[in-house]
Amino acid sequence: MGSTMDKAKGMGNEAMGNVKQGVGKMTDSERLKAEGKAQELKGEGQQAKGEIKDAVKKAGNL
Numbered sequence: 294m295g296s297t298m299d300k301a302k303g304m305g306n307e308a309m310g311n312v313k314q315g316v317g318k319m320t321d322s323e324r325l326k327a328e329g330k331a332q333e334l335k336g337e338g339q340q341a342k343g344e345i346k347d348a349v350k351k352a353g354n355l
Contacts, residue, residue, distance in 0.1 A: 296343040296347045296350070297343065299339050299340070299346065302336075303335075303336040304336065305336065306332050306333070307333050307336030307340070308336070310328075310329045310331070310333030310335070313329030314330060314333065315329075316329075
């Protein structure tokens with residue numbers, strides 16, 4: 294998977310995680326808050342993976 298795809302999926306997961314956390318807070322659902330936090334962290338990791346791929350690609354072009 295390319296770096297752009299990793300970043301896009303990461304942003305999507307991060308956004309959905311934030312939504313789940315918000316719904317969890319509004320409904321007082323610990324399960325939704327935890328799922329949302331996990332999904333947000335997954336998204337952050339995917340975005341970092343995309344950034345690393347970009348850095349490696351740029352370093353290889355030097």
